[in-house]
Amino acid sequence: MLVKRQGLIVWFHQMKHVKHIKKFGHMVHVSKKLKFAMIYVDQEKLDDTYQSLLKLPFVTKVEPSYKPFIKTDFESKSFDKEEKEYDYKMGI
Structure with missing residues (x-):
């Protein structure tokens, strides 16, 4: 059985608190420069x-x-063949 999950982006002050944030969920990414973690x-x-x-x-x-x-089912747009035909010999 699959469990529905959702991401949380946690902004913090210092990198030493990352270990404490790990306890709240599955940590996927940590940015040292911008000081955020995605769990x-x-x-x-x-x-x-x-x-x-x-x-x-320590959490901002x-x-x-x-x-x-977000809807992830995209509709395919079909084009007519007339629009795809190009005359590539035109400048030769």
């Missing part, structure tokens, strides 16, 4: 984890990822 959390526990991360003194802000709510 994945179960969607059922998202609100609890979000509030508990905001209460930490927490942003949820909106990827699960």
